[in-house]
Amino acid sequence: MIKIAVLVSGSGSNLQALIDANLSGQIVGVISNKPEAYALQRAQRAGIATAVIEHKQYPNRESFDAVMHQQLLDWDVDLVILAGFMRILSAGFVQSWQGKMINIHPSLLPHYKGMHTHQRVLRTGDAYHGCTVHYVTAELDAGQALAQGLLRVATHDNESSLAERVHALEHLIYPQVAEWICNGTLVHTPQGVLYRGQPLTEPVQFAKL
Ligand code: GRF
Numbered sequence: 463m464i465k466i467a468v469l470v471s472g473s474g475s476n477l478q479a480l481i482d483a484n485l486s487g488q489i490v491g492v493i494s495n496k497p498e499a500y501a502l503q504r505a506q507r508a509g510i511a512t513a514v515i516e517h518k519q520y521p522n523r524e525s526f527d528a529v530m531h532q533q534l535l536d537w538d539v540d541l542v543i544l545a546g547f548m549r550i551l552s553a554g555f556v557q558s559w560q561g562k563m564i565n566i567h568p569s570l571l572p573h574y575k576g577m578h579t580h581q582r583v584l585r586t587g588d589a590y591h592g593c594t595v596h597y598v599t600a601e602l603d604a605g606q607a608l609a610q611g612l613l614r615v616a617t618h619d620n621e622s623s624l625a626e627r628v629h630a631l632e633h634l635i636y637p638q639v640a641e642w643i644c645n646g647t648l649v650h651t652p653q654g655v656l657y658r659g660q661p662l663t664e665p666v667q668f669a670k671l
Contacts, residue, residue, distance in 0.1 A: 465538055465540050466542075467539040468492045468544075468545050469544050470501035472500065474499065476566060479632070479636060480543065481505075489508075491513060491533070492511070493514075494514050541643055542598075544564065567593065568628045568632070570591065571603055572604070575604065584615070584619065590612055590613065592613050595608045595635055
């Protein structure tokens with residue numbers, strides 16, 4: 463059974479969706495860089511081990527990441543799921559978990575990498591928005607996209623309504639991708655990503671139009 467660690471910094475609604483999905487893998491631990499993150503309470507309620515590793519207590523990114531790396535090894539983790547984890551990871555850490563670490567980003571990547579995605583979508587006047595699950599690579603929000611949730615931007619949408627709708631999509635697609643990895647439907651190989659035994663050429667699409 464695949465052992466999963468979830469890295470969080472905040473509310474952890476995606477962590478909750480992963481817990482509620484009863485994955486065929488096991489969430490063995492949750493790491494937060496913030497002691498006040500509500501996600502920690504969600505993990506504790508579900509009987510999952512937690513670790514608080516405060517980035518502020520370390521002189522640089524590498525030393526913080528080294529402690530996280532050791533915790534992941536101690537838990538014997540196969541898959542790292544970033545769920546609202548608000549730290550940029552060092553190249554060495556990312557390299558160690560290459561092909562074993564996924565993130566969810568609130569935009570249709572490669573559009574709108576980085577922050578404030580809903581605001582930027584509204585300013586541009588895009589017709590569509592959504593979220594992307596992707597492998598984590600050293601370049602921010604640039605790893606291979608595995609799945610995307612797509613929604614149509616309505617004329618009455620504002621930042622908070624978009625955020626809410628994107629979040630609902632995230633809760634749908636993130637547990638689905640995690641389950642595909644747990645049950646072998648989606649496999650990372652040195653030759654590329656296989657989905658249902660075939661090379662994954664573009665992200666699997668989920669639409670809520
Ligand atoms: C989500 O919007 C996700 O796309 C981004 O961080 C947010 C986390 O939300 N990476 P939550 O803590 O899971 O509620």
